[in-house]
Amino acid sequence: MTETRVRIAPSPTGPLHIGTARTALFNYLFARRTGGTFILRLEDTDVARSTVAFEEDILTGLHWLGIQWDEGPDSAGGEDRGPYGPYRQMQRRERYDEAARDLLARDLAYPCYCTAEELEADRKAHEAAHEPPRYVGRCANLTAETRAAKEASGLRGALRFRVPPGVVAFDDLVRGHVEIDAFNLGGDFVIVRSDGTPLYHFVVVVDDAAMDISHVIRGEDHLSNTPKHILLFRALGHDVPAFAHLPLILNPDRTKMSKRKSQTAISDYLAQGFIREALVNYLALLGWSTGTEEEILSLDELSARFDLEHVQKGGAVFDRERLEWLNGQWIRKLEPDDLIERLEPFLQRELDAGRIDRLPDPEELRGLLPIVQERLPRLDAVGDLVGFLWVDDLRPDPALLVPKRWDAATTRDGLATARETIAATVGAVTFEADELEPPLRALAEARGWKVGDLFMAIRVAVTGRTATPPLFDTLVALGRDRTLARLDRAIELLTDVPG
């Protein structure tokens, strides 16, 4: 039995795309499940658009997700690892050149001297005739003399692959039997540019052949290109790998997910406080299911269960709400130290943005976890949730300060008596939630106030917000002195408000 070898071949012409990440994940999972090898290969033949920065983004993004490859470049500009290297296409030029020479020598490909203008005219003619665009074959049968003359005059031809007539059929692992008439491929297609650089359809095949790829798992957008690839594999005298075309990830309007209509960069999700566990879990479930009702699955669990049989055929709309829900699920599962560590960059960002005045130390953060962890849909929500703990000068909005059923005078009264109650009944050393609550409840009862109103006034006074973690835990987190100071400040603010 031959070894399973799969690959992801991202092109560093943009940041790591959610679709690329999903394809990478499925390939990774398939490799893990089958005990095979997962390869990363950089498709950097589009020199004009490829950059190291994008390469960096893609590699670190995949690393961040926990998707490790067995062969390929470890880091941007880094060393390759694996016996089939190099894994950057720009370093594999000789192989493409050799394959091209081979096809040319066997007349499976031929030089084409058509100008851009000629091709454009052909295209327009087809359009006018309501026919699909196709290469007319002007250079398909040039005599050796004609070619020599063209070359002598300084012309350098592009290399076109001779598309043989006939139906190309294959059994897609997710879609089943697919047949496409080679006639509909648009005629002989260019595999090497006139400047000598190879084109995508050619390099993928040369590389997949050279790297002994056994299964090509990729997006459905390549389904129509598959016959070209199969033809090329055959021409190169190589076994054709198995194909599995994954359903596309869609925008809400059901078109192929795009930057224009959706957030597609993995780094943006990272920046918004999505955690890798949730993203991996979510992506795995976009187009695949366990076949059961389980849905919270770690990368390892997914690796143990993934199969191509349960891959969906229809496209899947990216549902951010569901991702957020999963994110919350996974955040709640994190170990304290882990969560603290992951929260740090987001707190730093709050500080940098001037939304807080100091950074809590890990121990302070740890004490907060019980009231914070289950309230965090994303890591970047930490500032909104408890940022008030680290601001020096809190100025609550007077309008928020006064509960709906109260007026300013009542609120002043409520806050003042609450302040006295807290100051009088609770000592500085034993400032605990359990001790704070009873006397304040008693106060509300004695004055005929709804506890909710009193508590809300206090809440806004000390946090500036109407939605916070439980009040008494919050007061404890704040500490006695700051609690009293903030109550004083709020009372002060209220003196200017009429009523």
Place this chain on the structure above:
RNA sequence: GCCCCCAUCGUCUAGAGGCCCAGGACGCCACCCUUUCAAGGUGGAGAUCACCGGUUCGAAUCCGGUUGGGGGCACCA
């Protein structure tokens, strides 16, 4: 335009002839819990399984067609 693929609640999906007048999850709505917000719990609304015709004793599941949607048709990847 041509070729290919697809089609179950708004969304992600279970379902591989009878277990389904279709199950779960997200979202939504109630209620419970409750000092707010979450989380959690309970319940609810939500799909004539796109449509039509076949096959079959029986179809969401098989076949054909229709409609709709998507993707591909570059000297981009």
